[in-house]
Amino acid sequence: xxxxxxxxxxxxxxxxxxxxxxxxxxxxxxxxxxxxxxxxxxxxxxxxxxxxxxxxxxxxxxxxxxxxxxxxxxxxxxxxxxxxxxxxxxxxxxxxxxxxxxxxxxxxxxxxxxxxxxxxxxxxxxxxxxxxxxxxxxxxxxxxxxxxxxxxxxxxxxxxxxxxxxxxxxxxxxxxxxxxxxxxxxxxxxxxxxxxxxxxxxxxxxxxxxxxxxxxxxxxxxxxxxxxxxxxxxxxxxxxxxxxxxxxxxxxxxxxxxxxxxxxxxxxxxxxxxxxxxxxxxxxxxxxxxxxxxxxxxxxxxxxxxxxxxxxxxxxxxxxxxxxxxxxxxxxxxxxxxxxxxxxxxxxxxxxxxxxxxxxxxx
Ligand code: NAD
Ligand code: UD1
Numbered sequence: 001x002x003x004x005x006x007x008x009x010x011x012x013x014x015x016x017x018x019x020x021x022x023x024x025x026x027x028x029x030x031x032x033x034x035x036x037x038x039x040x041x042x043x044x045x046x047x048x049x050x051x052x053x054x055x056x057x058x059x060x061x062x063x064x065x066x067x068x069x070x071x072x073x074x075x076x077x078x079x080x081x082x083x084x085x086x087x088x089x090x091x092x093x094x095x096x097x098x099x100x101x102x103x104x105x106x107x108x109x110x111x112x113x114x115x116x117x118x119x120x121x122x123x124x125x126x127x128x129x130x131x132x133x134x135x136x137x138x139x140x141x142x143x144x145x146x147x148x149x150x151x152x153x154x155x156x157x158x159x160x161x162x163x164x165x166x167x168x169x170x171x172x173x174x175x176x177x178x179x180x181x182x183x184x185x186x187x188x189x190x191x192x193x194x195x196x197x198x199x200x201x202x203x204x205x206x207x208x209x210x211x212x213x214x215x216x217x218x219x220x221x222x223x224x225x226x227x228x229x230x231x232x233x234x235x236x237x238x239x240x241x242x243x244x245x246x247x248x249x250x251x252x253x254x255x256x257x258x259x260x261x262x263x264x265x266x267x268x269x270x271x272x273x274x275x276x277x278x279x280x281x282x283x284x285x286x287x288x289x290x291x292x293x294x295x296x297x298x299x300x301x302x303x304x305x306x307x308x309x310x311x312x313x314x315x316x317x318x319x320x321x322x323x324x325x326x327x328x329x330x331x332x333x334x335x336x337x338x339x340x341x342x343x344x345x346x347x348x349x350x351x352x353x354x355x356x357x358x359x360x361x362x363x
Contacts, residue, residue, distance in 0.1 A: 002027060002028055002029035003026070003027045003028050003029075004028055004029070004078035004079065004248075004252065005028070005029040005030065005031070005075070005076065005077055005078060006023065006028060006029070006030045006031075006077060006078060006079050006080065006081055006248070007030070007031055007033060007071075007077045007079075007080045007081070007119075008020060008023075008030050008031070008032050008033070008080075008081050008083065009033050009034070009062050009080065009081070009082045009083055009084035009110060010033075010034055010039075010062075010082070010083030010084030010085060010125075011030070011032030011033065011034055011055075011057075011081075011083060012032060012034040012036065012039035012040070012041070012043045012044070012057070013034065013038060013039050013083055013084075014181070014191070014192040014193075014237065015083055015125065015178070015181060015237060015240060015241065016032070016034070016081070016083040016084075017039075017043050017046070017047060017190045018184075018185055018190065018237045018238055018240070018241040019081060019083070019240075019241040019244045019245075020032065020047055020051075020055060021047065021050050021051060021185055021190070021238075021241065022238065022241035022242050022244065022245055023244075023245065024050075024051040024055075025051075026245050028245075030055065030056075031055075031056045031057075031058065031071075031075065031077075032044075032055055032056065032057045032058070033057075033058045033060050033062065033071070033084070034057070034058075034059065034060075034084065035059065035060060035061040035062075035084070036059055037086075038086075038087075038195065039193075041057070041059075043190060044057055046187075046189035046190040047189075047190065049187070049189050050185060050187055050189055050190065058071065061106070062082075062084045062106040062107070062109060062110045063101070063102070063105055063106045063109050064109075065109050065112070065113055068109065068110065068113035068114075069113055069116070069117075072113060072114070072116075072117035072119065073117070077119055078119075078121065078252065079119065079120075079121035079122060079123070079248065079251070079252065080110065080114055080119060080121070080122045080123070081122075081123045081125075081244055081248070082107065082110060082122055082123065082124050082125060083125045084102075084106060084110075085102055085103040085106060085107075085125065085154075086098060086099055086102045086103060086151070087151065088151065088199060089129075089149050089151045089152070089199065089324075090199055091151075092149055092150035092151035092154070093149055093150060096150040099150045099151055099154050100150070100154060103151075103154035103155070103158060104154050104157055104158060104161070107124075107158045107161060107162070108161060111161070111162065111165055111171065115165070115169055115171065120170055120171055120172050120283070121172045121173075121248075121251055121252060122162070122171065122172070122173050122174075123173075123174045123175075123176060123244055123247050123248055123251065124158065124159070124162060124173060124174070124175045124176065125176060125178065126155050126158070126159055126175040126176055126177045126178070126288065127152070127155050127177060127178055128177050128178065128179045128180075128233075128290070128292070128329060128331065129147060129149075129151065129152040129155060130145050130147060130152060130155050130156045130159060130177060131143050131144070131145060131146070131177075131329075132144040132145060132146030132147075133146070133148060133324075133326050134146075137231075137296065137328050137329050137330045137331075138294065138330050138331055138332035139290065139329065139330070139331055139332060140290075140332045140335075141177070141288050141289060141290060141332075141335055148324050149324065159175050159286075159288065162175060162286055163286040165284070166284035166285055166286040167284055167286075168284070169284065170283035170284045171284055171286075172251060172256075172283065172284060172285050173285065173286045173287065174247045174248075174250070174251050174256070174287050174288075174289060175286065175287070175288040175289070176243065176244065176247055176289060176290075176291050177288060177289065177290050177291065177331075178235070178240060178291050178292075179232070179233035179234070179235055179290065179291065179292030179293070179329070179330065179331050180200070180202075180232045180233055180234045180235060180292075181234075181235055181236075181237045181240045182202040182234045182235070182236070182237065182351045182352075182355055183202075183236045183237050183238070183346075183350070183351030183352065183353075183354040183355040184237060184354045184355050184357065184358035184359075185237075185238060185354065185358075186238070186354050186357070187357075188354070188357035188358045188360070188361045189358075189361075190358070191354075191355065191358030191359070191362075192237070192355070192358075193362070197213075201216075201232075201299060201302060202234065202302065202352075202355065204216060205302065205303055205306045205314060206306070206355060206356065206359045208312075208314050208315065208316075209306060209310040209312040209314055209356065209359070210312075210359060210360075211312075214315065215315040215316060215317055216303060216314060216315070216316040216317075217316075217317060217318075217319040218299050218300070218303075218316050218317065218318050218319065219299070219319060219320070219321050219322040219325060220318070220319075220320060220321035220322075220325070221300075221318045222321075223321075223327040223328070224327050224328075225298055225327055225328055226298065227298050227300045227301070229298045229299035229300045230298065230299050230325060230326075230327060230328070231296040231297065231298050231327065231328035231329070231330065232296065232297060232328075232329055232330065233292040233293055233294070233295065233296060233297075233329065233330035233331050234293070234297050234302065234348060234351060235291065235292050235293050235344050235351075236344065236346035236350060236351040236354070237351075238346065238354075239291075239293070239344035239345055239346050240291055240344075242342065242345075243291040243336065243340070243342050243344075246336070246340035246341060246342035247289065247336075247340055247342075249340075250339055250340050250341075251287075255339070256285055256287050256339070287339075289335050289336050289339065289340070290331040290332065290333055290335065290336060291331075291333075291336060291342075291344075292330060292331030292333055292344070293330075293331070293333065293344040294330065294331055294332065294333040294344075295330060295348075296328055296329075296330040297348055301348075302348070302352075303316055305348060305349055305352050306352050306356075308349075309349065309352045309353050309356050310352075310356050
């Protein structure tokens with residue numbers, strides 16, 4: 001008997017597929033709904049090798065209300081983990097309409113149909129990008145919010161949308177603000193496959209290690225950081241995946257349910273995150289929480305560990321800063337520790353080793 005059945009929108013993608021593995025290991029049943037825009041059904045074979053069965057998969061778009069209505073009429077879901085969306089900062093600047101349509105309209109359609117079907121619990125894939133660039137790390141959930149590109153804006157707008165539905169219609173939401181997921185499942189059978197030239201550091205470094213690209217450009221070595229290069233909070237994707245289970249269990253157990261309970265259990269953490277229970281609807285809640293390691297790693301450090309793990313030279317040159325970049329971003333993770341009882345367990349080196357295993361098996 002599964003613990004619960006969850007719908008994973010975007011479950012064929014990088015984070016969704018790893019979360020599927022973690023859910024299966026924890027005794028959950030799930031259905032993947034994905035339009036395939038940034039993933040292939042080959043992921044299902046990888047999942048089958050890892051978990052032993054082929055997951056149930058529906059090729060569909062979250063903006064298709066009729067598909068959702070039919071699905072919810074025939075299947076019972078205790079909740080939804082909503083990964084589906086577009087995620088490239090650069091592309092969002094070129095095609096903002098696609099980002100608003102996919103991320104915002106997609107989330108609105110999903111939530112509306114879920115509520116009509118009586119599904120009230122949702123875990124949302126948010127991002128550290130919702131924090132204003134002026135904040136000093138480590139970032140707490142009550143840091144100033146603000147965005148500098150359409151992708152980030154859609155994430156923040158969806159958080160606000162979910163918060164409004166929590167207030168007025170009893171939706172119960174955990175919004176997980178991911179820091180920088182890297183690596184792959186230790187089997188090497190699933191991992192991150194960016195389309196085109198990778199915009200993010202880790203997949204780019206892996207491409208250079210395989211010889212697919214010539215060298216890494218380090219975007220500035222004059223940042224106010226210990227070695228002058230940018231610092232980020234790189235989290236093993238399996239730790240991130242397990243963070244979703246912890247978040248779901250906190251949500252479904254009622255642990256987050258009322259503001260009073262929340263304040264009692266949080267003590268001095270009570271002003272962290274946002275809990276909107278009881279303003280209009282007694283049931284509703286919106287709880288935002290960071291998922292990171294709480295440690296910063298510089299570009300140079302990540303390249304150095306990658307050199308050690310892969311045994312390749314990984315040539316790197318210093319170039320100018322990337323527009324819109326910030327020096328250092330890492331998470332304060334005490335809210336996830338206190339409330340979910342979750343903490344990232346895997347070291348950076350393991351993330352690089354597992355990411356490299358996946359990459360090596362692809363080439
Ligand atoms: P991904 O692109 O690998 O996965 C997203 C999946 O959603 C893909 O399989 C894609 O085919 C599917 N999809 C896209 N639009 C859809 C739609 N309208 N209907 C149905 N399926 C759709 O991305 P990911 O890295 O796994 O990210 C998952 C979520 O986490 C995204 O919402 C992303 O914005 C967010 N996020 C990612 C990162 C990161 O660094 N990877 C960081 C912060 C937040
Ligand atoms: C990116 C996204 C952000 C998202 C986050 C996690 C951008 C502008 N921002 O930010 O919205 O939430 O990923 O997925 O894309 N770097 C290099 N050379 C490279 C690539 C990156 O030096 O070729 C440096 C960057 O300057 C930064 C660090 O590496 O210091 C990490 O960059 P990246 O992987 O793009 O992540 P974020 O900057 O955190």
